[in-house]
Amino acid sequence: MLDLIIDARPAALAPGFAVKRILPYRLRRMLGPFIFMDHAGPVQVAPAQMPNLDVLPHPHIGLSTVSYLFGGQVTHRDSLGVEQIIRPGEVNWMTAGSGIAHSERFEDPAALAGGALEMLQTWVALPEADEEQAPTFRNYQPTELPIFTDNGVWMRLIAGEAFGLNNGVETHSPLFYLHVVLQTGARFGLPRGYPERGAYVAKGSVEVNGRVYTPGQLLVFTPGLDPVLIAREPSTLMLLGGEPLGERFIWWNFVSSRRERIEQAKADWQAGRILLPPNDNQEFVPLPSDRTRAAGTGSPPPQALS
Known part of the structure; x- marks a missing residue:
């Protein structure tokens, strides 16, 4: 699971x-x-x-x-x-x-x-x-991002396609990204059709297959299975995944x-070949000390927030 x-x-x-x-x-x-x-x-x-x-x-x-x-x-x-x-x-x-x-x-x-x-x-x-x-x-406004509601469930599609919903957010590969709010006892599944899927618990707690998961945990699910997430209390989840790129x-x-x-x-x-913002060009983050090589494994220097 x-x-x-x-x-x-x-x-x-x-x-x-x-x-x-x-x-x-x-x-x-x-x-x-x-x-x-x-x-x-x-x-x-x-x-x-x-x-x-x-x-x-x-x-x-x-x-x-x-x-x-x-x-x-x-x-x-x-x-x-x-x-x-x-x-x-x-x-x-x-x-x-x-x-x-x-x-x-x-x-x-x-x-x-x-x-x-x-x-x-x-x-x-x-x-x-x-x-x-x-x-x-x-920038995409809330009116451009479809919302779905059901008994105890509120969901906004941030990007991609899921549960029959899509929007105009321009993506480059098959993916889904959802903001989901569940009331106590609400049950929710994951979008089908994607080989890699996960659910991040931002607030509250959810039960999956008899075990409870809490804020700060990303649950990565086995491909091909259809888990059910049950809210143990009012909870906020971010669901994300899609096709791997290599x-x-x-x-x-x-x-x-x-x-x-x-x-x-x-x-x-x-x-200086990557230009600074013209309306914010008086300071910048310098390149970190290169203590690691660029690699698919290992720990890179700390990233900025965005």
């Missing part, structure tokens, strides 16, 4: 800004095309500390970053000149392709009031044919099917 249970590991991106890091994991580096997953918050800091939370301009290649908020708001700026505030229920989908830099700033004190800021960040690896495409950015190398914020492309991205960032 379950191939693997991944317990989130703590990671500190800034003082007072801790995240739960779920993917990559040493025993499971990808789930379908998803190669990275962080759960940040709820964040509780004084307004004076807000600048310390900012994620400074940093680069990406070979992937799409997907930002989704439970609460608060974040300002995105990138080297395409895009400036976009993301709020709960929206999706920021940025495809890095051949290279992009972006920042995420926490500029509204109200966004942190009462621990309101809470977000999930995933990275979706690109098929080899799309790894060098021109970078793009798109081996990918990951180092810092770079993902590629080719090891040498990672090395090129390092050189490009150091040489």
Whole structure:
């Protein structure tokens, strides 16, 4: 029924800004095309500390970053000149392709009031044919993301196709990504037709095959089976998965099917060939010390949130 249970590991991106890091994991580096997953918050800091939370301009290649908020708001700026505030229920989908830099700033004190800021960040690896495409950015509003409700179940399709639902979010390979809220006793399954599927427990607890799972756990399910998740209390889940893409190398914020492309991205960032956001170009994250080689195994330097 379950191939693997991944317990989130703590990671500190800034003082007072801790995240739960779920993917990559040493025993499971990808789930379908998803190669990275962080759960940040709820964040509780004084307004004076807000600048310390900012994620400074940093680069990406070979992937799409997907930002989704439970609460608060974040300002995105990138080297395409895009400036976009993301709020709960929206999706920021940025495809890095051949290279992009972006920042995420926490500029509204109200966004942190009462621990309101809470977000999930995933990275979706690109098929080899799309790894060098021109970078793009798109914000999708809640009205563009279909919602399904049933007895004790609320569900929003963030991207892909699942349970007969689809939307206009541009993806590059077969996948699904869902925000699901269950009331106590509600039963829920997984989308069919995908070889790799998982459920991340963000809040509450769920029972699967007689065992209870709690926040911070990603449940990776055996292909071909149809598990039933039962909410033991009001619970929030993120369901994700899809078709695998094959081996990918990951180092810092770079993902590629080719090891040498990672090395090129390092050189490009150091040489300034990946442009900074024109409206946020006074500071940036330097390339980390290269203590590890780009590899499909091993631990890369800590990634930025997005």
